[in-house]
Amino acid sequence: MNGWAHHLIIAPILVPILACAILLFIDERSRVTKAMISLVATLLLCIIAFVLLRIESGPNDFEGVYLLGNWAAPFGIVLVLDGLSALMLMLSALLALAALIFSLARWHGMGAHYHSMFQLLLAGLNGAFLTGDLFNLFVFFEVMLAASYGLMLHGSGPLRVKAGMHYIAVNLVAALFFLIGVSLIYGTAGTLNVADLAARLPQIEPDRLMLLQAGAGVLGVAFLIKAGMWPLCFWLPTAYSAAAAPVAGIFAILSKLGIYVILRLTMLLFGEGPLAGFGATALLLGGLATLVFGIVGVLASQALGRLAGYSVLVSSGTLLMVLGINDGVVSSGALLYLVSSTFTIAAFFMLIELVERGQDAGANVLAVTMEAYGEGEDERFDEEQGVAMPGTMAILGTCFAMCAILLAGLPPLSGFIAKFAMLSAMMGASAIGVPPTAAVWTLIVLVILSGVASLIAMTRVGIRTFWSSLEGTVPRVLVIELVPVMFLLSLTLLLSIQAGPAMRYMDTTIRVLATPSNYINAVRDAYQVPSPGQNRGEGQH
Template identity: 65%
Template sequence: MTAGWLHHLIVAPIVLPLVAGAFMLLFDERKRVLKATISLASSVLLLVMAVMLMGMADASAPGANVYLLGNWPAPFGIVLVLDRLSALMLVLTSILAIAAVVFSMARWQRAGPHFHTIFQILLMGLNGAFLTGDLFNLFVFFEVMLAASYGLVLHGSGPLRVKAGLHYIAINLAASSLFLIGVSLLYGVTGTLNMADLAQRIPHVAPEDRMLLEAGAAILGLAFLVKAGMWPLGFWLPPAYAAAAAPVAAIFALMTKVGIYILLRLSLLFFGTGAGASAGFGSEWLLFGGMATMVFGLIGVLASQAMGRLAGYSVLISSGTLLAVIGTGNTQIIGGALFYMVSSTLAISAFFLLIELVERGQDTAANVLAVTMEAYGDEYEDAVDEEIGLAIPGTLAILGACFAVSAILLIGLPPFSGFVAKFLLIASIFNPAGLGHPAPIPATSWILVTLIVLSGLSAMIAMTRTGIRTFWASLEGKVPRVLVIELAPVVGLLFLCLVLTIQAGPAMRYMDETAQSLQVPQAYIRSVLAAPRAGGAERESQ
């Protein structure tokens, strides 16, 4: 347990965006520069605190830092729990928040009221979901996050955005209802909602109540699977993400990982090897559902003609890969999965921002003609005069380079972090017991590896086709007007992927240690249930 004022930093990622969002409501909407400055300062400060919290979590591992809100001991009071996994998600959230806020300052903050306030409330919900130690407050932060996302998905108006946004709202409201039903069933069976206390009680649930327990867990899992986009629950995701404003879509790439984060934590905490008769519950559904999502995603990637939908289906491929990996039950693969999650999230967020800049210089009619020429070949070749020897403008050259790096990351080709991530996944799948201890490889592992390779191949086909049509054989030849403040977040996110590649060794050390802590949750449980009250107060007897 970390003593002193640093211990209060655990609650700061929730309080800071709440205060910043509320403070901005005091100013008129015309003071956009002031609001953008406050939002950016809050996001940068959030990154600084998240890095400090990551150091705290690493120093206190394998245990966790526990913050008792109201100074009530667990499991009776509300607790915030900081460990390596939650600290990693806080850092990732703050990085994407900075990129989205900077990008929005050029244009999107003026497209509707209270953008920065809603954005900060979204950050509050995300950080709370990553830090909370009980299911009821997970529901509260989940709803805060979703309520803010409803406003952001509709930001900018337009019939396409409103239609996709209303579908998004309806689906997520249904998921919230499932969340509440699942939590109620778990509480009815175990009498607690504290995650650590639940992990202790689940192995001792009476046989006649175990079916009700697993039904509640399954319903709860459905809510998170909707958010993660698992097939057939993820049909809403590509249209909604493609229609959203670019900075909103960039942060939404992380929101999909909230479902992955919760499923990973709860599956290993509640239904790990020490869960008795319920050990491994739901793992097969995650495995086969994840692989089905990968198939759906790679088909969607191949079929996509618009870059927004291409990015949306790439999100599904990423989510499907992570769900299938969690469902394998292979504890050696979790570290590689975390590395893949960070790399893919950064790459997809950068791609969503890049799409806005690239499509700014395109014409809809020209895009339709390009697709027609691709489909019918020579019949339409004479529709456009061939131009030879034209120099590529500097703006297009930079955008093309960013597109190429994004494509390499999403495909998983060397030398960037996408290749390292997929290599780690495949190596762990083929060595489930560790190097030097060969074990039989099940058929599902071969299928999963095949899908990982095929997903990369489908991304290569789609990205190559899109790149040629956009940068090499563009019909309109219009150079988009791009501001430095818009290009900087894209370059910054891609640069972080390069840093992740160069520092893959230290990064994987952190990921592997995080995975080991998740696989042995006893330290987490002890840290939460034995957390001392402030002021040296003795823990109340139970």
């Protein structure tokens, strides 16, 4: 990666930071100006992420390494772009664009510094996806969390404030675990650069290796809290369902940050060598418990917000179990599932806010009570039959049906393709004479059950919301609110149409991740720009 394209690696961090700095100097009453600056920055971020993704999907299948300050690793700050980080940058940029446009209808004006915190969140997210060392991962993690605290409380209200306090407390504990884990790893290995750490692992003495394992385990807890692994996940459904709709939409990727870091460190540090397979059993069992808990929560949820929150846990549990199984072919399908489920859940959170405008707060609970006691049945027979559904409800109902199909994993959309890719990879082991293990069979059964549970829950809630609503009120919805939801759902449709190229990209990404030496050598051999007084010589980025 040479020339101007090389400097694009730092752009996903610089653009939102500069936008945030500019927004802080603009008065809060100039909402249109702030919104336009934030929107331009986010659009620019989408373009940059698309260019970086195109570069990574080209013939060269490895990273660009960016040395900040021109200091070589492991002494300087290193940013690393590969297929996985480029994918996550594109995912976060598209979600951010949809959530920001949705918020322009009314949410961005319901609190101070919304756009500043939004851009700061993107800077923390993108930095975490790009950084090549654990210390700066901690820094970007804290930047992201600080912005998410403000966004979680945006819009006020007692329920949101209460859930926000729980969210802040849990994530402060996660940050403390992160700091402790990083300290133990540095005290043992003497480095926090991930590539240098991977290279030093074989030379660490056995007694110190145990301390490093302890540090890695504590560090893992921090990201498992963020990923929502059971029993560390009880805060997530309540917090996400209480957040403002566009905030919940962008929060859909925060749990995937935990998955991303665990995948990165597992493949790089624990794929081979003295710590090969470290933590795999914990991920497998934790993912199993999370998936079961999410399935039960989906079936038990009566409110749409909590249904979406538990769908996040179903997604996290599935991905954690795949990480525990540690099979490259299955992981390729899991990456497609990660992208598809994140788009779907983000769209669902924003759709819920639109749908619930036509309902009373306790409408779903009241509907369940009436159904259980058989009240209101005679009145329903007297209602007028064959009334045409208003256009707004037809569009919302179509979007809701697409969300249901995607969450349940029904054909022909990307949710089905991703699950089919995972299941066929897991079942494919028997084609070469090696039957699937008990863990693989368990995951197969739970993935199918999670789809059935989502279908039942979404069908039940959809009927109550669109076909037998107690109020019959058509919500007032603006075009600027419908477009982001339809945009995210159209991306899942695009994933379905382009499933072949998408799966090839995922396969290449996993193949590169499974060869840690590529990453290590790229970081160690990263080219330093000669100073003016030195002979430039020759080299490549």
